[in-house]
Amino acid sequence: MDFLQIIIPATEDIKEMLIAELDFLGFDSFQETEEGIEAYVQDDIFQEEELKEVLSKYQDTPFYTVSKLEKKNWNEEWEKNFDPVRIDDQVLIRASFHHPDKNFPYEILINPKMAFGTGHHETTSLMIKAQLGLDHQGKTILDAGAGTGVLGIFAGMLGAKEITATDIDEWAFSNMIENAEINNIYNMKCLQGTMAELNLTKYKYDIILANINKNVLLDEIKLYALALNKSGYLLLSGFYTEDIEDIKSEAINRGLKFETSLQKNNWACLMFQHS
Incomplete structure (x- = not known):
């Protein structure tokens, strides 16, 4: 199963809205960067016209780059970019490759696998x-x-x-x-x-x-x-x-x-x- 990586330049104020709309189109997961977002979608369900329609709401001229990403490399990208999440000093969400933190009453291990x-x-x-x-x-x-x-x-x-x-x-x-x-x-x-x-x-x-x-x-x-x-x-x-x-x-x-x-x-x- 092949995946595509879509790199979209975006300002901070529209990143989350873009992610929500692309999620609705079937994109699997996302990574926010300083320049914008990296979005990942299965090659066989990607519809470029739908992407352009979404981007046209936020950009005068839709701009993005598409590259094919093998499944193995996809999971490596997750491991490099998935940082622990801390919620109200109560809950720590981390991957198995992160160190535990006993200061949090609840610690949830999540290995995303594109979900x-x-x-x-x-x-x-x-x-x-x-x-x-x-x-x-x-x-x-x-x-x-x-x-x-x-x-x-x-x-x-x-x-x-x-x-x-x-x-x-x-x-x-x-x-x-x-x-x-x-x-x-x-x-x-x-x-x-x-x-x-x-x-x-x-x-x-x-x-x-x-x-x-x-x-x-x-x-x-x-x-x-x-x-x-x-x-x-x-x-x-x-x-x-x-x-x-x-x-x-x-x-x-x-x-x-x-x-x-x-x-x-x-x-x-x-x-x-x-x-």
């Missing part, structure tokens, strides 16, 4: 911050669109009884299994597919975590509401602050009560409770 959710993106950090404020002890958890599985793994560290983690991507599916194992989280069931394909609404969960993107969330909130236990909590992220009202409206229309929000660099995380 989203290393903690570097604002939305992952926001979700973890929100999780810190929720009682997970003995609870059933659904991590929808799990990527690396980092949120489900953290739920296990917080005492969750059962965790179900899902993703449509084959790389993410295999990666979350590996990451759960290296974190000694053995009560996390990993599944490949969408909520609808997996018929997950027949189960009930105390906490549902979904860090995806606005369009998928708007489509799936109705399913989350059906799968949420009475008084259960729904945490959503993957969208901009200007999308908050659209997300809130859909969730409230599905019988959920808005609780609180977190924001960072124009990204948002919303918490709802089943009323």
Whole structure:
């Protein structure tokens, strides 16, 4: 399987927006640099016209360079560029090749393997911050669109009884299994597919975590509401602050009560409770 590296010059104020839009197009992962971003995508799904359409929103004349990157070199690039992530002096997210730091109560090992959710993106950090404020002890958890599985793994560290983690991507599916194992989280069931394909609404969960993107969330909130236990909590992220009202409206229309929000660099995380 061949991958492409797309190098895009970008100013600091648009990097995260570009990453979100390219993620929606199926790009696997990203690395921010001083000059802009490096984006990685499978050769067979890359659509250059879609890339140009996204870039035209931010550049008068879309400019980028494309080069083919072998799978082996891709993983080497991750190891060179993946730095540990520290969240509120409580959570350290690191790869297995980093040194441990016992100053953090929670330490999550993540070997990305091209899956989203290393903690570097604002939305992952926001979700973890929100999780810190929720009682997970003995609870059933659904991590929808799990990527690396980092949120489900953290739920296990917080005492969750059962965790179900899902993703449509084959790389993410295999990666979350590996990451759960290296974190000694053995009560996390990993599944490949969408909520609808997996018929997950027949189960009930105390906490549902979904860090995806606005369009998928708007489509799936109705399913989350059906799968949420009475008084259960729904945490959503993957969208901009200007999308908050659209997300809130859909969730409230599905019988959920808005609780609180977190924001960072124009990204948002919303918490709802089943009323």
